[in-house]
Amino acid sequence: MKLAAAPDLLKTSGLGSCVGIVLFDALQSVAGMVHIMLPSSKSAKNQSDNLAKFADTGIEQVYKALIKEGAAPERIKAKIAGGAQMFQFSSTSELMRIGPRNIAAVRRKLNELNILIVAEDVGGKSGRTIEFDSSTCLLKIRTVHKGEKTI
Amino acid sequence: MKAENIDFNGELSHIQLDALKEIGNIGAGHAASSLSALLTKKIDMTVPSVQVLEFNEVMKLAGGAETEAVGIGVRIEGDVPGSMFFILPPHQANTFVVQLLGSNDNRCSSELRESALQELGNIITGSYLSSLADFTRLNLAPSVPVVVRDMVGAIVSAGLIERSQYRDDAIVIETLLEARGCHHEQVKGHFFLFPDPDFHEKLFPSLGLHHDK
Numbered sequence: 001m002k003l004a005a006a007p008d009l010l011k012t013s014g015l016g017s018c019v020g021i022v023l024f025d026a027l028q029s030v031a032g033m034v035h036i037m038l039p040s041s042k043s044a045k046n047q048s049d050n051l052a053k054f055a056d057t058g059i060e061q062v063y064k065a066l067i068k069e070g071a072a073p074e075r076i077k078a079k080i081a082g083g084a085q086m087f088q089f090s091s092t093s094e095l096m097r098i099g100p101r102n103i104a105a106v107r108r109k110l111n112e113l114n115i116l117i118v119a120e121d122v123g124g125k126s127g128r129t130i131e132f133d134s135s136t137c138l139l140k141i142r143t144v145h146k147g148e149k150t151i
Numbered sequence: 152m153k154a155e156n157i158d159f160n161g162e163l164s165h166i167q168l169d170a171l172k173e174i175g176n177i178g179a180g181h182a183a184s185s186l187s188a189l190l191t192k193k194i195d196m197t198v199p200s201v202q203v204l205e206f207n208e209v210m211k212l213a214g215g216a217e218t219e220a221v222g223i224g225v226r227i228e229g230d231v232p233g234s235m236f237f238i239l240p241p242h243q244a245n246t247f248v249v250q251l252l253g254s255n256d257n258r259c260s261s262e263l264r265e266s267a268l269q270e271l272g273n274i275i276t277g278s279y280l281s282s283l284a285d286f287t288r289l290n291l292a293p294s295v296p297v298v299v300r301d302m303v304g305a306i307v308s309a310g311l312i313e314r315s316q317y318r319d320d321a322i323v324i325e326t327l328l329e330a331r332g333c334h335h336e337q338v339k340g341h342f343f344l345f346p347d348p349d350f351h352e353k354l355f356p357s358l359g360l361h362h363d364k
Contacts, residue, residue: 013216013304014210014216014302014303014305015304015305015308016301016304016305016308016309017308017309017312018308037308037311037312037315038312038316043316044316044317050319053315053319084305086224086301086306086308086309087224098312127301127302127304127305127306128302128305129216144219144300144301145301
């Protein structure tokens with residue numbers, strides 16, 4: 001998890017089935033980014049102190065940290081990207097469908113916190129590198145095959 | 152089965168480390184000779200390294216999370232579940248295709264190139280895993296290899312998901328293959344074998360080692 005205030009950038013590279021979530025308060029120009037790998041901390045097979053890797057606990061962490069930084073809960077919005085399905089193996093274990101499950105878990109958690117997703121670029125089969133500009137609140141998404149876009 | 156298996160991976164004994172290295176050696180050795188027969192070229196292979204690395208260090212080792220690469224991925228089910236990747240830079244994948252097809256890029260369709268890469272995947276992952284299965288006499292059921300051209304982070308993280316439910320680090324068995332051509336062209340690729348967290352329950356006993364030291 002990383003936090004930034006304008007004019008800083010938040011970046012995470014090479015997202016595959018992982019999802020990058022940016023929460024921001026445009027008025028205060030503060031933002032936080034978390035890079036989650038798994039849908040739920042309940043799926044952890046042992047006590048992990050790395051709560052940032054699960055959708056539920058990771059989003060919770062950024063949300064709380066942002067409020068601490070002076071963001072107003074009702075102004076916090078989200079942009080999300082990632083959740084691709086990189087490999088389609090013939091032996092499809094549940095974990096191989098992790099991308100779509102991550103996206104669903106992120107939506108669920110954001111909904112629970114009453115955070116609106118104002119822009120998203122999720123699913124598909126491509127890896128993504130994302131960069132959030134905390135002064136413009138724009139999220140730049142780079143892929144290998146489909147070039148760059150900003151949401 | 153022991154509950155404390157989860158802590159096991161942080162502290163591999165010397166013998167266990169050596170056993171994992173040997174597995175890398177055998178697998179990559181067979182893959183190298185298959186590749187050598189295919190390209191009719193000498194293939195150099197490094198001594199495999201076995202490391203326990205944080206996820207972001209794994210990405211660095213594979214070339215950097217954002218770096219574009221060609222990844223050939225196999226999911227292994229059976230006695231010792233895990234994931235295996237052969238990762239090479241895109242221009243080297245092209246070099247390989249040119250060598251295999253004996254023609255330059257422009258003259259072959261992207262479909263043909265794709266299937267040549269698929270074939271590379273079949274041969275090297277297949278020979279790696281079948282030699283492993285012979286050596287350990289374990290049942291390994293690999294999926295059909297999937298070729299992906301994308302960012303290293305996106306490719307490699309697919310092999311770390313299973314593990315990430317347990318820990319934030321992975322056992323990485325890494326071997327480098329290098330083919331030297333007569334015109335300075337090289338094919339250089341990395342093997343990464345990521346065993347799932349409970350791999351050692353069957354693997355070490357099959358090698359005559361006990362996992363509870």
